[in-house]
Amino acid sequence: MLSLQLFCANPKPTFRSPSFEPLFNPKSLKPSKLYQKSKPSPIYSVLQWNRTPELAGETPRVVVITSGKGGVGKTTTTANVGLSLARLGFSVVAIDADVGLRNLDLLLGLENRVNYTVVEVLNGDCRLDQALVRDKRWSNFELLCISKPRSKLPIGFGGKALVWLVDALKAREEGSPDFILIDCPAGIDAGFITAITPANEAVLVTTPDITSLRDADRVTGLLECDGIRDIKMIVNRVRTDMIKGEDMMSVLDVQEMLGLALLGVIPEDSEVIRSTNRGYPLVLNKPPTLAGLAFEQAAWRLVEQDSMKAVMVEEEPKKRGFFSFFGG
Amino acid sequence: MASIWSLQFHSLHFRHRVSSNAKELLLHHSLSQRLNWIPLTPNRRFLLRAINDSVSPDKDQRPQNDVVDSAKHTLVLDSKHPLATFQESITSFPPVVFLMTRCSRNNFTMGLCIAIAIMVVAVRAYVARKSRQSRPGSVADLVRRGQLRSDRRGISRPLKYEDPFNNPLVKVGKSNSTVEMCGKLYRLAPVTLTEEQQAIHQKRRSRAYQWKRPTIFLKEGDSIPPDVDPDTIRWIPANHPFATTASDIDEDLAQNNVYQKHGVPFRIQAEHEALQRKLEALQNEEKLNNLFIDSRNAKDFQRPFKLNARSDELDEEGPINNPTIDNKPPKPERASSSIESNLSSEEMQKP
Numbered sequence: 001m002l003s004l005q006l007f008c009a010n011p012k013p014t015f016r017s018p019s020f021e022p023l024f025n026p027k028s029l030k031p032s033k034l035y036q037k038s039k040p041s042p043i044y045s046v047l048q049w050n051r052t053p054e055l056a057g058e059t060p061r062v063v064v065i066t067s068g069k070g071g072v073g074k075t076t077t078t079a080n081v082g083l084s085l086a087r088l089g090f091s092v093v094a095i096d097a098d099v100g101l102r103n104l105d106l107l108l109g110l111e112n113r114v115n116y117t118v119v120e121v122l123n124g125d126c127r128l129d130q131a132l133v134r135d136k137r138w139s140n141f142e143l144l145c146i147s148k149p150r151s152k153l154p155i156g157f158g159g160k161a162l163v164w165l166v167d168a169l170k171a172r173e174e175g176s177p178d179f180i181l182i183d184c185p186a187g188i189d190a191g192f193i194t195a196i197t198p199a200n201e202a203v204l205v206t207t208p209d210i211t212s213l214r215d216a217d218r219v220t221g222l223l224e225c226d227g228i229r230d231i232k233m234i235v236n237r238v239r240t241d242m243i244k245g246e247d248m249m250s251v252l253d254v255q256e257m258l259g260l261a262l263l264g265v266i267p268e269d270s271e272v273i274r275s276t277n278r279g280y281p282l283v284l285n286k287p288p289t290l291a292g293l294a295f296e297q298a299a300w301r302l303v304e305q306d307s308m309k310a311v312m313v314e315e316e317p318k319k320r321g322f323f324s325f326f327g328g
Numbered sequence: 329m330a331s332i333w334s335l336q337f338h339s340l341h342f343r344h345r346v347s348s349n350a351k352e353l354l355l356h357h358s359l360s361q362r363l364n365w366i367p368l369t370p371n372r373r374f375l376l377r378a379i380n381d382s383v384s385p386d387k388d389q390r391p392q393n394d395v396v397d398s399a400k401h402t403l404v405l406d407s408k409h410p411l412a413t414f415q416e417s418i419t420s421f422p423p424v425v426f427l428m429t430r431c432s433r434n435n436f437t438m439g440l441c442i443a444i445a446i447m448v449v450a451v452r453a454y455v456a457r458k459s460r461q462s463r464p465g466s467v468a469d470l471v472r473r474g475q476l477r478s479d480r481r482g483i484s485r486p487l488k489y490e491d492p493f494n495n496p497l498v499k500v501g502k503s504n505s506t507v508e509m510c511g512k513l514y515r516l517a518p519v520t521l522t523e524e525q526q527a528i529h530q531k532r533r534s535r536a537y538q539w540k541r542p543t544i545f546l547k548e549g550d551s552i553p554p555d556v557d558p559d560t561i562r563w564i565p566a567n568h569p570f571a572t573t574a575s576d577i578d579e580d581l582a583q584n585n586v587y588q589k590h591g592v593p594f595r596i597q598a599e600h601e602a603l604q605r606k607l608e609a610l611q612n613e614e615k616l617n618n619l620f621i622d623s624r625n626a627k628d629f630q631r632p633f634k635l636n637a638r639s640d641e642l643d644e645e646g647p648i649n650n651p652t653i654d655n656k657p658p659k660p661e662r663a664s665s666s667i668e669s670n671l672s673s674e675e676m677q678k679p
Contacts, residue, residue, distance in 0.1 A: 109473065122582040124594030159541075160579070164586040173589065190562075193541065221537025224530065240514070255521050259529025262519060274465020279473055290509060312507055312514035 052088060053303035055178060057201075062166055062180045063302070064097075064199035066223070068215030070186030072207045073236040076272055078183040079107040080283045080292070081203075084299035086141035087283070090178035093132070093169055096145045097162070097195035098185035108135065109279020110143055119147045122161060128168050137284070142177075158194030166198040188222060196223060201230035203263060203302070207237045208249040213257055220258065232263040232307055234298055239268050240314035251311045261307035264298025266291050 055061075065078045075096075082094045096104035105111040116131040135141040144165070146158075162182075170176040182199060185191035196202070202223050206216040216233070223231055235251050242248035251265050269291035275282040283292045301307060507514045542562035544553070552561060585594050592600070 112474065121593075122585055124581070124585045124598070125596060126593045127588050127590075128586055129589070130593075161582065161586070164583050168586050171587070217533065218537060221533035222539050224533055225537060225539040226541055240512070252517065252520060255519065256525075259521065259526050261521065261526075271465065277467060278465045278469040280465075280469075308519060310516040310518045313517045315506070315513045315515045 053300045055090065055303055056305040059178055060166070060170055060176050060180050061178065062182070062198055062200045063203055064182040064184050064196050064201075064228075065203045065205060066184035066192065066196065066219055067186065067205040067212070068188060068219035069206075069212045072205050072212050073234075073266070073272075074186075074205050075103045075107055075183050076276075076281075077203070077205050077234055077236065077266075077295070077298075078104060078181050079281045080295040081299045081302065082179070082181050083108075083135075083138060083141060083281050084283050084296050085179050085181075085303065086135070086138040088299065088303065089140070090303065091140040091142075091175070092179045092181060093142045093144060093177045094181045094183065095162075095165070096143070096183050097191065098183065099147050099158070099191055099194070101185070102145055102148070104183050105133075105143060105145060106279065107276055107281065108143060110135065111279075114143070114145050114148075117145045117147050118161065118165065128165070129172070158190065159197035162194060163198045188219060192219075192222075196226055196228065199228055202228050202232075204231055204233040204258075204260060205236055206233055206254065206258070208235055208243075208251065208254050210249075213249075213254060217258055220260065230305075231260055232302075233258060233260040234264045234266060235262070236266045237268045238265055240312070244314040250313065262311070263301050263307060264294055265308065265311055266294045266298070 065074050065081075067074050078094055078096075082092050086092045094104060094108075096102055098104075105114050110133050113133050116126040118131060120126045121128050121131050131144060133143045133145075135143065166180060169180060180198075182195050184195040204216055204220060204223075206212045220231055233254075235254050238251060239248055243250045251262070255262060267290050269282070269289055271282050271285065271289045271291060275285070282289055283295050285292050288296070505516050507516060538559075540557065540559045542560050544556055544561045545564055546552070546561055547564050552558065581594065588594070591597075
């Protein structure tokens with residue numbers, strides 16, 4: 001089967017004509033333009049065939065994934081977006097910057113392979129390349145944990161250490177990674193300040209409820225004070241049925257409150273918990289789930305520094321015939 | 329397969345609508361019943377509806393209409409007889425028999441359709457049962473990964489990767505404004521955030537949140553150094569978990585450790601060298617031990633002459649001389665234990 005994408009392929013996220021990026025049933029649609037490899041001018045609304053995203057911005061792209069409020073899905077987003085990027089062919093290093101409570105390795109299923117952390121690197125017990133854990137499923141994805149749960153990092157020290165880490169990764173022999181994703185801890189305390197130190201851009205994960213939005217607004221203000229201007233948001237755990245019933249804020253309402261560009265909208269999916277149990281991020285599922293597809297699209301937009309131009313709003317359910325219970 | 333069934337049933341639905349002008353009612357039935365009996369009116373007209381009939385419309389309607397007429401005729405005659413109900417039940421069955429005997433071709437196809445339907449139901453039930461039993465992402469995976477110790481649960485297979493852009497679940501309508509995913513219909517609503525609105529939000533945040541990155545970290549009770557912006561001071565409470573760790577890591581050393589690409593890491597190298605030095609020191613001391621013991625043996629021969637005069641001195645100097653004697657344990661097996669005993673004995677003498 002062929003895959004199509006309706007795409008607005010301008011890497012600079014300035015004003016653009018409305019377009020969207022859903023996935024198409026290829027039998028019903030035909031491409032209007034052929035695939036173009038060179039992009040001398042911005043292309044609007046072109047159907048592309050199996051195009052890989054083109055990396056925008058400077059390498060390495062240091063992205064911090066933060067939220068303020070805990071439990072909204074930062075670590076899930078880091079794992080899934082990171083693996084999506086690796087699958088698209090980019091080299092990714094994911095750093096779990098939560099010093100006290102480490103979770104990213106659990107989500108990725110790599111918890112038994114983490115022997116050394118950044119604390120050991122700083123103490124001189126191992127080298128940086130020994131602390132990096134390479135994922136066997138996708139060899140261009142690596143994990144780096146800051147510390148084991150029992151060891152601690154001094155407060156005034158962490159930010160500088162992360163900056164050195166990023167520099168060392170840039171200067172390493174196998175080449176600089178394309179993406180460095182930093183999984184930020186919850187809160188706006190020392191851990192947060194440490195995690196955002198080396199970042200150039202931020203992805204703010206939030207859920208469509210007022211508590212998360214207020215914290216997200218505060219975090220956005222702090223990020224802007226610290227000099228990070230490129231902030232995009234991912235709205236997680238979206239229940240389109242509740243939005244339709246006006247029990248939950250819609251994604252456009254969230255955007256109106258925060259005023260941030262949308263990187264992705266992730267629907268609520270019970271597969272998230274199952275994938276945590278398996279240690280297998282849900283973007284790797286076959287067949288892909290809705291949340292997995294949404295993460296893939298968010299990763300695509302992250303690569304191209306794009307943002308969403310339209311969101312999906314649930315409508316009345318499709319009227320089904322009398323005998324639809326026989327099939328799907 | 330489901331689409332084929334739906335096509336058939338849609339056509340059947342249409343046919344029945346055409347044939348039921350005034351006297352017949354269309355009723356919808358559950359999945360399990362393929363042949364349905366529908367009591368319609370108080371006159372006890374029984375209408376047989378063969379749902380699985382998939383023959384062409386013309387042939388179908390004629391036998392069904394004949395059946396209905398004959399059934400009506402017999403029922404009207406016997407309605408008041410005491411054995412009316414029994415006869416009715418008998419007469420209600422013959423339509424099936426009439427149908428089957430009149431059209432043998434229909435019989436075969438009807439049987440085939442019934443068999444296929446039963447197979448479909450059975451297969452779906454089996455698949456549903458199987459998926460319920462071996463669900464991926466269950467606690468069994470936690471067992472497999474060694475997080476849980478219970479081995480009551482089975483092992484499930486991990487799923488494999490598929491091209492994420494090739495998803496048959498998502499269908500976009502031709503007008504490009506509707507998307508169908510997993511049985512739900514969505515409409516695409518364009519995003520309404522403009523550059524001006526973004527700028528307004530940024531200004532609001534810059535007014536609301538004033539923050540400077542802390543560069544000085546002080547514990548409670550420390551004095552503020554001069555020429556320091558108080559906004560950049562971070563006060564660490566005494567009970568903060570990170571406050572208990574002393575920042576004993578030398579920053580330059582740590583930076584060098586991070587940038588190191590080859591060779592043995594610093595601390596391991598340092599520990600190794602320290603161990604080597606101590607082993608060498610121990611070996612040197614053992615050599616001295618051997619020499620010292622010989623001279624002592626020589627002194628032992630002289631003891632009876634000087635013992636009375638020196639006994640007090642020996643008692644006084646005992647604790648001082650003893651360490652040198654005590655520090656020559658008979659060739660310890662581990663260098664570390666000897667070092668520790670040396671250290672402990674030295675520590676004892678220090679005060």
